[in-house]
Amino acid sequence: MTASTRLELIAVPGLPLVRAGDDLAGLVLERLGTAGLVLQDGDTLAFAQKIISKAEGRIVNLATIAPSPRAVEVARVACKDPRLVEVILRESRRIVRCARDVLIVEHRLGFVMANAGVDQSNVTGGGEFALLLPEDPDASAAVLREAFRARAGRDVAVLINDSFGRAWRQGTAGIAIGCAGLPALVDLRGEPDLFDRRLRVTVVGHADEIAAAASLLMGQSAEGQPVILIRGLRRDRPATPAAALIRPAAEDLFR
């Protein structure tokens, strides 16, 4: 794959707070238009997971949750709200690590992540509500991509990103939990390098690198810039979903 030579990332300005049922493609197109930006074929739009989840109504009222005995026990160790832990466990396959203030799980979609991505911050109504990951983020991205094609006649890629902790690194980094129209992984194995040796192991987490780049503009403390327009990415590989970025448990570096 030829690398891009110039890349531009632009925060879509002035987006309103998103509520369940909102038409995200419509909102983005409207704000782009107001800002004098015209969507082009080949553009990529990166969406913060939170606004996808909100638009899809993935909000749980904790007052309606009765924690199981297991959730109560895990909550005691993790020092978290047992109702929140119940919601986290329902979204999870297994607990990877549980300690004070730490609850790392394998999400039902395969992500190894803190709190199964369940989030109490930035949700209207405050602490009594929690926001879950989208039901199927790759599908959400595909639906949005199709909406941009139908409404603007443009062939864009769509990516949904979230901030993940890492095993051996401090700090979070943007990660692609869903994408459509771009290659999540780029496999360079077998391509010659500069001196015509074969590259040994070079599969690039392309969508994760895009997600990290978009994350630089999204910020963390508010919803101010939840959609980033990315212009200049080459797209000469077949598209694959973000699910391809999940390392199968059998290849987990710790098993």
Place this chain on the structure above:
Amino acid sequence: MTASTRLELIAVPGLPLVRAGDDLAGLVLERLGTAGLVLQDGDTLAFAQKIISKAEGRIVNLATIAPSPRAVEVARVACKDPRLVEVILRESRRIVRCARDVLIVEHRLGFVMANAGVDQSNVTGGGEFALLLPEDPDASAAVLREAFRARAGRDVAVLINDSFGRAWRQGTAGIAIGCAGLPALVDLRGEPDLFDRRLRVTVVGHADEIAAAASLLMGQSAEGQPVILIRGLRRDRPATPAAALIRPAAEDLFR
């Protein structure tokens, strides 16, 4: 920290192959000038680790290496050249995982990474030579930053990136192994979110996100674009070195 609203990444064009002793700041300034690009205060320059290592002469001739019995044994399991394994072990504190085609170590600088970053690809002379990580990448970045200040009178940040595998994710992603003049980590704990709740755990691996973004333009299979100019990053936090991104062993998510 206020998020950036617009970010531009430009591959510095036409850089020659780098050799030991080369003046990287001079080469970059020359190529920027030829391309009509003028360095500005606040710009960030991301350098691929390989060209830093080459300029610093971090090349080992494998013909000079006598592998220890331990290196021979590890090489047998990993199916690698025992001399290469000897070099890897000399750069490492401990082996994290060893299996066929897999040798993950804790590098002497603390990075958990494949092959201690020792690389046989894209090194002049081919398979008999191996390239090591810079001796002290944060120091390398600081020296380069100072060179740009002295030579161009510009206050730029410098980042050195490399591609790392991840525990639970397929594919590599760009990571900052050294930086100067920018905050490697951005700590948002205690900042209010949109609904004035306090954020719980939000320390962002800012330099790693920049590194991943730069990696999108660097490509993997050649040295074609080893330096990326990044324009538009806010810099309203104190600078910290990339060493801050290394999770201390005691906080390792697996201990």
